[in-house]
Amino acid sequence: MSILSLFRETREVRQFAERPVFRELILSILEDAVWAPNHKLREPWRFIYADGTAKQKLTAAVDADKHPRLVETLAQAPVALIVTSPSNKDERIDNDDFGAVCCLIQNIQMLGWTHGLGMAWELADYSACTELRALAGVRDDERIAGILGLGFFDSLPEKPAVAPLNDRLEVW
Amino acid sequence: MTATQQKSVLSRLVRERRSIRSFAKRALSPELVTELLQAAEASALPAGREPSHRFILASSSEGKAKAASMIMDTYSEQGLYKWMPNKLNQLMADRIAQIPAFLIVIVKEQEESRRNYATVSAVLQSLSLLAWEQGIGTVWNTEPFMHKPSFTSGIGLQADERIVTILYLGYCEKAPKTKPRTSAVSKLTYL
Numbered sequence: 001m002s003i004l005s006l007f008r009e010t011r012e013v014r015q016f017a018e019r020p021v022f023r024e025l026i027l028s029i030l031e032d033a034v035w036a037p038n039h040k041l042r043e044p045w046r047f048i049y050a051d052g053t054a055k056q057k058l059t060a061a062v063d064a065d066k067h068p069r070l071v072e073t074l075a076q077a078p079v080a081l082i083v084t085s086p087s088n089k090d091e092r093i094d095n096d097d098f099g100a101v102c103c104l105i106q107n108i109q110m111l112g113w114t115h116g117l118g119m120a121w122e123l124a125d126y127s128a129c130t131e132l133r134a135l136a137g138v139r140d141d142e143r144i145a146g147i148l149g150l151g152f153f154d155s156l157p158e159k160p161a162v163a164p165l166n167d168r169l170e171v172w
Numbered sequence: 173m174t175a176t177q178q179k180s181v182l183s184r185l186v187r188e189r190r191s192i193r194s195f196a197k198r199a200l201s202p203e204l205v206t207e208l209l210q211a212a213e214a215s216a217l218p219a220g221r222e223p224s225h226r227f228i229l230a231s232s233s234e235g236k237a238k239a240a241s242m243i244m245d246t247y248s249e250q251g252l253y254k255w256m257p258n259k260l261n262q263l264m265a266d267r268i269a270q271i272p273a274f275l276i277v278i279v280k281e282q283e284e285s286r287r288n289y290a291t292v293s294a295v296l297q298s299l300s301l302l303a304w305e306q307g308i309g310t311v312w313n314t315e316p317f318m319h320k321p322s323f324t325s326g327i328g329l330q331a332d333e334r335i336v337t338i339l340y341l342g343y344c345e346k347a348p349k350t351k352p353r354t355s356a357v358s359k360l361t362y363l
């Protein structure tokens with residue numbers, strides 16, 4: 001039997017259990033996840049980890065009117081993981097690196113799922129979130145590719161219906 | 173497959189997957205690619221958001237010949253390959269045609285276009301892992317030719333669309349050697 005069913009079952013999680021998540025577990029997931037494809041082996045990612053009071057401080061630093069989803073995830077999830085990718089003046093390198101970091105984030109979601117961890121991937125334009133960026137130590141030459149909420153969950157969220165692929169796939 | 177098996181199989185797939193650039197001649201069935209792509213989308217599309225990407229899969233010999241000739245057109249459009257003898261041109265066209273399948277990945281450029289780019293990248297990563305389990309290798313191609321007018325008009329790209337990548341797919345004969353990765357520890361800061 002193949003691993004297809006794992007991919008069919010995995011879904012976004014936005015409601016987390018309070019059960020603590022051990023740092024060692026996240027780290028072991030990351031050690032696998034860094035095998036994501038990336039151009040010229042630049043490994044263009046960096047991780048910022050926050051739980052407990054550090055995570056509370058991050059949450060308080062975000063404008064809840066502008067980024068309600070992000071605040072909800074930061075408040076809900078036991079672990080917040082910020083993943084950055086470098087900004088580059090060369091558009092191709094900039095995109096290649098961002099794409100690689102997104103592949104890595106997908107690895108985190110899939111690997112986490114096999115450990116019973118759910119993930120919410122927050123991504124919007126956070127360039128104006130100066131307080132958050134300063135607290136997390138995100139540099140000016142970095143962009144946030146994702147703010148991930150990670151945690152165990154009690155009930156499996158409903159799987160949203162996926163828009164049919166047929167309408168979006170042309171076969172030559 | 174039990175949960176424990178899934179855990180070890182996925183960890184192995186993630187660590188063993190390589191970008192593959194030279195493929196076995198064996199043809200790739202578009203039905204199989206479609207099935208894997210469907211599962212990949214199921215794993216990566218966020219809830220409550222309409223997908224803003226689409227795909228063109230070229231895997232038939234006519235489809236690939238069409239894609240290959242469009243790629244060759246962009247080379248001559250750039251004027252870079254004018255000096256090339258026809259023989260060399262033919263060689264390049266043949267090389268492109270030997271790739272078992274192209275997946276042209278197109279995303280809408282609109283508000284939150286970075287979010288859309290992220291989502292489709294995640295779909296492609298899931299696809300690459302599922303493909304690897306089947307002995308199929310992939311590589312992201314992001315060469316500038318795909319943004320040239322002769323290519324974009326050839327595939328019917330709309331004004332608000334952009335090509336993210338052309339993913340090359342095919343069965344692999346042997347995987348390239350492992351290059352070591354930097355441990356996540358040295359890229360991780362605890363707040």
